[in-house]
Amino acid sequence: MKSIHLEGGSGLSHHLPCPRVTPRQRAGGAEGAHSPQLWGRPRPEKRGRLPSPPRLSPVPQPPSGPQPELHRPLPFSGGGILSVRCGGAVLASLLRPEVPRYYFRSGAAMAEGSGFSLDVRPHDCPGTGSNEAGKADACQGCPNQGLCSLGQLAGPDPAIEEIKGKMKTVKHKLLVLSGKGGVGKSTFTALLAHGFAEDDTTQVAVLDIDICGPSIPKIMGLEGEQVHQSGSGWSPVYVEENLGVMSVGFLLSSPDDAVIWRGPKKNGMIKQFLRDVDWGEIDYLIVDTPPGTSDEHISIVQYLSTAGVDGAVIITTPQEVALQDVRKEVSFCHKVKLPIVGVVENMSSFTCPKCKKESQIFPPSTGGAEMMCHTLNVPLLGKVPLDPQIGKSCDRGHSFLAEAPHSPATLSFRNIIQRIQDYCNQNSPQEDDII
Numbered sequence: 001m002k003s004i005h006l007e008g009g010s011g012l013s014h015h016l017p018c019p020r021v022t023p024r025q026r027a028g029g030a031e032g033a034h035s036p037q038l039w040g041r042p043r044p045e046k047r048g049r050l051p052s053p054p055r056l057s058p059v060p061q062p063p064s065g066p067q068p069e070l071h072r073p074l075p076f077s078g079g080g081i082l083s084v085r086c087g088g089a090v091l092a093s094l095l096r097p098e099v100p101r102y103y104f105r106s107g108a109a110m111a112e113g114s115g116f117s118l119d120v121r122p123h124d125c126p127g128t129g130s131n132e133a134g135k136a137d138a139c140q141g142c143p144n145q146g147l148c149s150l151g152q153l154a155g156p157d158p159a160i161e162e163i164k165g166k167m168k169t170v171k172h173k174l175l176v177l178s179g180k181g182g183v184g185k186s187t188f189t190a191l192l193a194h195g196f197a198e199d200d201t202t203q204v205a206v207l208d209i210d211i212c213g214p215s216i217p218k219i220m221g222l223e224g225e226q227v228h229q230s231g232s233g234w235s236p237v238y239v240e241e242n243l244g245v246m247s248v249g250f251l252l253s254s255p256d257d258a259v260i261w262r263g264p265k266k267n268g269m270i271k272q273f274l275r276d277v278d279w280g281e282i283d284y285l286i287v288d289t290p291p292g293t294s295d296e297h298i299s300i301v302q303y304l305s306t307a308g309v310d311g312a313v314i315i316t317t318p319q320e321v322a323l324q325d326v327r328k329e330v331s332f333c334h335k336v337k338l339p340i341v342g343v344v345e346n347m348s349s350f351t352c353p354k355c356k357k358e359s360q361i362f363p364p365s366t367g368g369a370e371m372m373c374h375t376l377n378v379p380l381l382g383k384v385p386l387d388p389q390i391g392k393s394c395d396r397g398h399s400f401l402a403e404a405p406h407s408p409a410t411l412s413f414r415n416i417i418q419r420i421q422d423y424c425n426q427n428s429p430q431e432d433d434i435i
Contacts, residue, residue, distance in 0.1 A: 160306055163274045167307035170205075172424045173285045174341065175300065175312040177333075179325025181291035184346040184384075185315045186210065187394055189288040190219040192313075194399040195417035196284050197243040203282040205236060207273055208247035209300055210290040211266045212259050217249040221397020225250055233278040246277050263295035270299045284424070291325075293332040301336050310424050311339035313381070316372075317347045318364035323372050330376055341423050342379035344416055345369035350386040351408065361386060382416040385409050 124138040133139070134149025142148075167173070176192070178185040189206060197204045208216035217223045217237075225237045227250045236244030248259060248269060261269075279285065290296055301309075312333055316326040326343065333340050345368060351358045364371075373380040387409040393400040401410055 157302070159271050159275060160303060163271070163303050164306040166275055166279070167285075167304065169281045170279060170285045170307075171283045173287070173304060173307065173309045174420070174424070175287045175289060175309065175338070176315065177289055177297070177312050177329050178291050178315040179293075179327070179329040180316070180322040183315050183317045183322055185291070186215045186219055186288050187390065188313070188315050188344060188346065188384075189286055190216060190394070191399070191401060191413055192417060192420065193220075193243060193284075193286050194401055195414065196286075196421070197240060198401075200242060202284070203242050203280070204284045204286070205244045205246070205279055205282045207277075207285060207287045208245070208249065209270050209273065209296050210288055211248050211261060211269060211296060213290060214247045214249035214252075214259075216245060216247045216288055218255070218397065219394045220245055222247075222250070223255055223397065227251060230278060233276045234272075235278055244279070244282075246273055266295050267299045270296060271303060274300075274303050293328060297332065298336075301338060309338060310427060311341040313341045313420065314343045314378075315346055316343060316369050317362050318345055318360070318368040319362040320364075320366045322362075323366065323369065326369075326372065327376065330378060339427070340378050341420055342381035343369050343373050344381050345383040347386050348383035381419050382412055384412045384416070 124136070125142075126132040126136045126138065130136075134145045139145045139148065174192075176185055176189045186208075189208075193204050193206045196202055206216060206220070208214050210216075217225065220239050222237050222239065222245055227237065227246070228235045234246070236246045237250060238244045249255065252259070287300060289300065314326055314329050314333075316322050330340065332338075347362055348368075349358050350361050366372075369383070370380055385408050387400075387404065387407050389404045389407060390400050390409060393403050400407075401413060404410055
């Protein structure tokens, strides 16, 4: 009898018996046989918030051969999704105990969701992407051996093609990135959207995929709003008739609630935003991302790989500690073949409103963004000076461009917005060009 080691989020470990199931038992021929099933305590529904749980990938039939089996509910101390992994692929996962879902993913074993997992991969598993998948000695006895040997687990995520069809109604797609947090990325995203939407004939949408720190609802004056579901999918929350927003912040019961999700759960949420939100016919989709080059960035680039992305706008501040991380962001874009629209140096300087003297709050000790862009051969879109009114407008959920039309920062923003528009009009995104 085989043993499975289970480690939950609470730090507790469980060693459970995992008997092999015979073909007769699976067919129900043996008296007292149990059907392969996994149990996990579901996450409670939030009333009036989440219209439906995130959907998983299309559901093939469970694989043949011996499968792990649990004969009783597991004493988990927390909610979440329980999944079983075998041979580098996810074998089963549950959103509800009574609704088992079997599905497969290519590459490393990743569960759709967060919570607990049972790793029953054979020792020295070559992985589903290897030429030895299903053929190596370590594959003997693995329930996925047949599928691996036929290459059925190495295909692309089917959601990519679904998202490609959904994105056909979106003319331009822009990602707003930053290597360092706190440089004004979400503020720039909101102002870029407001600038585009000043033209009543232009339809604009903002997608906030900063899952753990969604600040777009606050900045755009939508805090406390809810997402509604229609026959065509989730409906964005609208600031104006031509400016819609979607964020995980709309799904929280309180803006102070922490989102404590691992990568697969974030991946599933981003997938649902792209696939299930009814964006309609829009001219610009602006995606606000978290700092760094982690799960959210990989997911958004992967899911939009066949839909075509115009490029990324990278936000930084002048000091070297921020530029150091921006160089990593530029490297990320090059590696995933994501075009770079340009770099914006935010908080570039400060002009005293009384004496009009200019000061460098964040001294560019290594030449600032201008020198970095020259060295890396990427465009510098412009420099935005500090203005205390920007923070006040964001806290009130108002457009700084409308509240301070004559500010030097507003003039800088408008010049940058125009350059981005010119770039999008001159450079049509190429499909299937991003990994």
